[in-house]
Amino acid sequence: MKYRPSLPEQNDNVSHEHPLREFFVLLAGLCVIGAIIYVILGLFIDAAVDHISPETEQRWFKKTSINAAIAQMIDEDKKAESFESELFDSLKACANIDYPINLWRVESNAINAVALPGGDIIVFSGLLDKLKSENGLAFVLGHELGHFKHRDHLKGLGRGIVLTVISSALTGSDSSLTALVSPVSMLGQANYSQSRESAADIFALEILNCHYGHVGGATEFFESILNEHKDVWELAHYFSSHPEVEKRIENMSHESNTRGFVDAKTITLTK
Amino acid sequence: MTELIIFAALISLGFFVGQYLEKRHYASIQMREKQLINLVTTTSKTPVGDVGEISHCTLVSGNAVISIDYFKRIVAGLRAIFGGTVRSYETLIDRSRREAILRLKESCPEAAQIINLRIETSSVFKGKKNDVGSVEVLAYGTAVYIK
Amino acid sequence: MIITNTEEIPGKTITTCLGVVSGSTVRAKHAGRDIMAGLKNIVGGELKGYTELLSEARDQAMDRLQAQAQQLGANAIVNVRFSTSSVAAGASEIYIYGTAVIVE
Numbered sequence: 001m002k003y004r005p006s007l008p009e010q011n012d013n014v015s016h017e018h019p020l021r022e023f024f025v026l027l028a029g030l031c032v033i034g035a036i037i038y039v040i041l042g043l044f045i046d047a048a049v050d051h052i053s054p055e056t057e058q059r060w061f062k063k064t065s066i067n068a069a070i071a072q073m074i075d076e077d078k079k080a081e082s083f084e085s086e087l088f089d090s091l092k093a094c095a096n097i098d099y100p101i102n103l104w105r106v107e108s109n110a111i112n113a114v115a116l117p118g119g120d121i122i123v124f125s126g127l128l129d130k131l132k133s134e135n136g137l138a139f140v141l142g143h144e145l146g147h148f149k150h151r152d153h154l155k156g157l158g159r160g161i162v163l164t165v166i167s168s169a170l171t172g173s174d175s176s177l178t179a180l181v182s183p184v185s186m187l188g189q190a191n192y193s194q195s196r197e198s199a200a201d202i203f204a205l206e207i208l209n210c211h212y213g214h215v216g217g218a219t220e221f222f223e224s225i226l227n228e229h230k231d232v233w234e235l236a237h238y239f240s241s242h243p244e245v246e247k248r249i250e251n252m253s254h255e256s257n258t259r260g261f262v263d264a265k266t267i268t269l270t271k
Numbered sequence: 272m273t274e275l276i277i278f279a280a281l282i283s284l285g286f287f288v289g290q291y292l293e294k295r296h297y298a299s300i301q302m303r304e305k306q307l308i309n310l311v312t313t314t315s316k317t318p319v320g321d322v323g324e325i326s327h328c329t330l331v332s333g334n335a336v337i338s339i340d341y342f343k344r345i346v347a348g349l350r351a352i353f354g355g356t357v358r359s360y361e362t363l364i365d366r367s368r369r370e371a372i373l374r375l376k377e378s379c380p381e382a383a384q385i386i387n388l389r390i391e392t393s394s395v396f397k398g399k400k401n402d403v404g405s406v407e408v409l410a411y412g413t414a415v416y417i418k
Numbered sequence: 419m420i421i422t423n424t425e426e427i428p429g430k431t432i433t434t435c436l437g438v439v440s441g442s443t444v445r446a447k448h449a450g451r452d453i454m455a456g457l458k459n460i461v462g463g464e465l466k467g468y469t470e471l472l473s474e475a476r477d478q479a480m481d482r483l484q485a486q487a488q489q490l491g492a493n494a495i496v497n498v499r500f501s502t503s504s505v506a507a508g509a510s511e512i513y514i515y516g517t518a519v520i521v522e
Contacts, residue, residue, distance in 0.1 A: 005308040008489040012482045014361040026349035314497040314517045319435040354448035392503040
């Protein structure tokens with residue numbers, strides 16, 4: 001037996017396809033599958049939420065969600081307090097909502113308000129400081145009531161859960177993959193909630209018109225934000241769940257015109 | 272947003288630098304394989320042909336731990352969802368094995384033959400949640416020296 | 419191509435030794451199969467998906483081993499050894515190596 005030294009010319013143990021090609025094909029496939037599952041489950045969630053009565057919702061979420069939210073949102077030295085307002089009761093009547101909804105005032109610099117499952121609305125003191133007219137506040141409350149009316153808070157929660165489950169099921173234990181999937185899924189989520197926000201804006205307009213007989217002061221909140229953030233980072237609004245502020249103002253004035261809502265003088269907010 | 276930027280930076284760094292380093296490693300492997308081609312290596316328990324009078328034998332080994340780049344790890348993760356051949360790991364395995372065998376040969380350039388070659392693979396580094404991205408290959412055999 | 423895991427091939431004479439050749443592959447099953455296997459783990463028994471995965475991987479690695487040996491002009495591979503390891507969760511890695519030879 002003799003030895004003949006030899007080396008194979010071609011390496012059969014590796015594929016010679018370009019790695020980028022595989023990456024993009026797989027990524028596109030993943031996005032398509034994820035989107036299909038998300039849309040289907042999202043519709044299921046929407047249908048299911050419509051069958052949950054406000055009483056059931058209150059039974060499920062009362063206490064737990066408000067406590068968790070407050071614990072997460074405020075610092076230790078700041079406080080949260082529940083308050084009642086005649087304005088809010090009247091707005092609720094206009095919105096045709098007959099189950100109890102609690103208002104919370106939370107000390108925070110955030111210029112925002114949140115609707116929580118279980119029937120709670122949190123208004124941050126930063127928002128109250130910014131608003132000058134009662135109408136402006138009424139619009140914000142009407143907007144949150146719109147979320148309750150459309151059950152957006154529950155749908156948003158349900159979709160959030162679905163999204164988390166899908167992304168963790170698809171990416172499994174691979175933590176680096178989750179980093180890839182999460183921005184993509186965030187975009188989908190933001191797109192969905194933008195349409196919900198617009199619907200809530202229009203609902204708030206209707207409530208304003210019902211309560212005051214006009215929609216003056218509706219855009220006050222947005223205009224104050226606009227003045228504040230003139231130089232806001234351009235890219236940010238693609239990722240924001242709230243549609244571009246200018247677009248929302250435009251949208252609302254268009255809607256007021258078609259419905260024949262009129263603008264009128266606002267009432268100064270008494271704090 | 273920041274997460275996305277960090278991710279994009281890591282993946283492109285992994286892709287460009289990883290490709291470059293892999294090409295360089297393959298070039299070095301091919302060159303060294305040609306240099307060491309005349310050192311007889313076999314998986315048989317007996318030497319190839321008539322070697323003459325054997326002076327001594329000794330156990331020799333060579334090992335290499337190689338890791339894949341971030342880009343390939345992401346592609347492998349995607350591939351695990353769809354199934355099929357995980358191409359990104361192929362070069363990792365191929366490179367580490369050839370490197371280990373080369374180191375085995377380089378450790379005994381004076382030997383006439385290396386017989387009973389065996390190769391073992393293991394994953395040395397398991398990150399969080401079994402996120403494996405590197406393998407250790409150990410090649411071992413018996414070097415036969417002649418007088 | 420004659421493939422054996424013995425030193426010699428009974429009834430044949432090895433004339434030339436061509437060196438060590440190898441074939442390797444890493445394969446994975448799709449996520450659905452992984453989930454089913456996870457469920458099957460509760461009751462035990464054969465994980466058909468993974469049995470299939472490993473035999474597919476062996477076949478592929480064997481094909482590559484033969485392709486390498488053919489490039490060297492061999493007509494047999496002796497002393498073939500299999501080695502398996504896990505490089506990634508849910509993926510199987512198979513490595514086959516042996517000595518490429520020419521027999522008469």
